[in-house]
Amino acid sequence: MTLHPRFHDITERIRERSRDSRRAYLDGIEAMHAAGPLRGHLSCANLAHGFAACGPTDKSRLRGEATPNLGIVTAYNDMLSAHHPYENYPELIRETARALGATAQVAGGVPAMCDGVTQGRAGMELSLFSRDVIAQATAISLSHDMFDSAVYLGICDKIVPGLLIGALAFGHLPSVFVPGGPMPPGIPNKQKAEVRERYAAGEATREELLEAEAGSYHSPGTCTFYGTANSNQVLLEAMGVQLPGSSFVNPGTPLRDALTRAAVERALRITALGADYRPIGRMIDERAIVNALVALMATGGSTNHTIHWIAVARAAGIVLTWDDMDALSQIVPLLARVYPNGEADVNRFAAAGGIAYLFRELLDAGLMHEDIPTVVPGGMRAYCDEPRIADGALGYAPGVATSADESVVRPVAAPFEAQGGLRLLRGNLGSALIKLSAVKPEFRHIEAPAVVVDTPQALNRLHKAGALPHDFVAVVRYQGPRANGMPELHSLAPLLGMLQNRGHRVALVTDGRLSGASGKIPAAIHITPEAAHGGPLARLRDGDLIRLDGEGGTLEALVDAAEWDARPLQANTTPPAWDIGRNLFAVNREVVGRADQGALSISCGPPQHDGANWWEYDAEYELGESAEAAAAPHASKDA
Incomplete structure (x- = not known):
């Protein structure tokens, strides 16, 4: 071969x-x-x-x-x-x-x-x-x-x-x-997703939603x-x-x-x-x-x-x-x-x-x-x-010589797409990843104003209040490893999916993760450096125009460079929580590495002679004084 x-x-x-x-x-x-x-x-x-x-x-x-x-x-x-x-x-x-x-x-x-x-x-x-x-x-x-x-x-x-x-x-x-x-197999996944989106729109009851979920996970x-x-x-x-x-x-x-x-x-x-x-x-x-x-x-x-x-x-x-x-x-x-x-x-x-x-x-x-x-x-x-x-x-x-169902799996000679489902994005917001395979081509590029929040719950509240613009990029920051352990934000998928179905142009930009089941919505995820580590997401303001081009590999805030560089970094507005054991992981949050280095909070692999982790590169993104000051209030509570 x-x-x-x-x-x-x-x-x-x-x-x-x-x-x-x-x-x-x-x-x-x-x-x-x-x-x-x-x-x-x-x-x-x-x-x-x-x-x-x-x-x-x-x-x-x-x-x-x-x-x-x-x-x-x-x-x-x-x-x-x-x-x-x-x-x-x-x-x-x-x-x-x-x-x-x-x-x-x-x-x-x-x-x-x-x-x-x-x-x-x-x-x-x-x-x-x-x-x-x-x-x-x-x-x-x-x-x-x-x-x-x-x-x-x-x-x-x-x-x-x-x-x-x-x-x-x-x-x-x-x-x-x-x-x-x-x-x-249970109920079709597409049917389950449709019920989730109807529930997010207030068109399905909790009983209907639970019945669909139980029919899927059974x-x-x-x-x-x-x-x-x-x-x-x-x-x-x-x-x-x-x-x-x-x-x-x-x-x-x-x-x-x-x-x-x-x-x-x-x-x-x-x-x-x-x-x-x-x-x-x-x-x-x-x-x-x-x-x-x-x-x-x-x-x-x-x-x-x-x-x-x-x-x-x-x-x-x-x-x-x-x-x-x-x-x-x-x-x-x-x-x-x-x-x-x-x-x-x-x-x-x-x-x-x-x-x-x-x-x-x-x-x-x-x-x-x-x-x-x-x-x-x-x-x-x-x-x-x-x-x-x-x-x-x-x-x-x-194994079979030919696919038994080419709507599910195809040969290399006739793929669904010539390239795989992942793309690296770069720009003045840092480095991020996007899963293109689940996003239709017409939704892979967006320019829209930012709606900046520090928790997914805040975005849901804005929706319920009717305060979201017709087209927007939801920026959910302070969701990275150091901020709070990098939780998945799949709970936003029904809301954003429902809005996209209704003709809104929407996207998600975050230093957090998405579920492995997430798709449909263009999402720039795992942004590095994260906001809690002095990353550019902390510079964003509501209304900033954001360009996300999944196929072109770019993610940027369309803000004048001089203004962008002069902006102070906003600190996390969400107080750290200590319930259900989250306090036991304060040390992990304090020492965890970047997402693009595996988000490790433990030593992993052979050490160098000086005891340092060999895999920690010279910092590509150093914390400046302003970044350190902005992150300090949150970090000190988290320590």
Whole structure:
């Protein structure tokens, strides 16, 4: 296979930029590997504590050190539909391991919060930081030195990136991610969105809205739209750390259980105790990261990954930038239309050919790296096959040669769009990202006056008061990582979508995030530097004319340059809150990095000799005295 020349160049650029930090990372995990299976170094008291609760068979095997012990890190809870299926996984995993002459133990649990439950609520301010807590909890789980390999049970938004970062901190251990699968189809996502917009317009009752939501989110499994959770699954397969074709198999089916057993078998076969050692730290290199981004662009996946995968890459010693993502998006065609950038759900996407068809198209076009190490033999070509159960056994068959539904997934020769769904914006308001795949071409450019607010609730109040202009750009600032944890602002989607349907020209500009399910409205998000860090959004005033050109890649306030430079920065008008645990994350807000550097509030990747984080570049945006003074009142309350 010949790689697309620009695709090859982008990968090489990332490799060269990351040469020193990647080398330092690999040296670190090699040192851990050289120490050997660490359970053998435990004292008798340490080891006895580690197997005290085991049955006779497992205890005997753990005492002997001759067979692998599999660590299970689980994000199970039974409130969230996506993680509910994991309740019975540990016993299935232990049974499978015993049958293979090995052992398995639950190493620990990590939190799993749902942005769908906390959307528009105070709890959303904990959401982004939960990723870093999950990474730390994963490290605590694996810190007992009892394990030769690990499986990770997590599927949604921040959970998978957090597990990945934690797993890469133990990069000498082989790792396999085990999904739970999506719930079966409910009411069409388009119908649900229509009810939401009618409710925002006062044309539907709360009972109608709740009935529509309950008809959409109705059983165990991930939500069926193509948001962050389901994007996670595609990206994991693109990096080769999840079994081929395992992402979109519904919970509670024989194939789902068979794939879980197969994941356990692979995790046990690739330990350092055997002849096919495949540690995750070596598997996830710059090629795997680029593969994941290609899959994201080709499917129009969640914008949250423009933050998360920078953090994941840095956990592996790889320096990834938004420029890399923008460059990839310009050469990777959009091949899938799944809600919110289409009407189909992920079940229909899977039935039309799904991941296997998509990956084969990309590989044949030279837009994916075929030769990366994966948890199964065969590299990425193995991911062009689909799992089947025949005669009671799991096997694989070639995926479909042609799309079964070209309204959902298409070949490279006839894409929905020649470029992927993401674009980097630049201008005097900073750097931002926009997801174009869900926005119709006629809405990708707007010039309109700014309506500047510091909370989404303030915009809703202006609407109820009839105070919004006919056309406007909603600027919701002080929503970045440092300000309040960078909550998602999906609660604004029904209002803005309703206004756009009525002929208003509207857009959103923010240093916050949007849900992976958001679309339709042009939205410049993740603006860096954020307002709380002295960013230009703090200079904006109501009525300033804003130009957002998604296809041209520009975002700017059309204000005289001299006046713009002379403007003082306005401080956040929203007092910091301390309820429902937000006070516990004050330190995270104080130390968190920029969105374009992964919005990390923890050290991640190999440190420099002076103890600094290698991934923190020389500040591109330094706080001047005026910026510092403007941010100080809010920052001091937040500290």
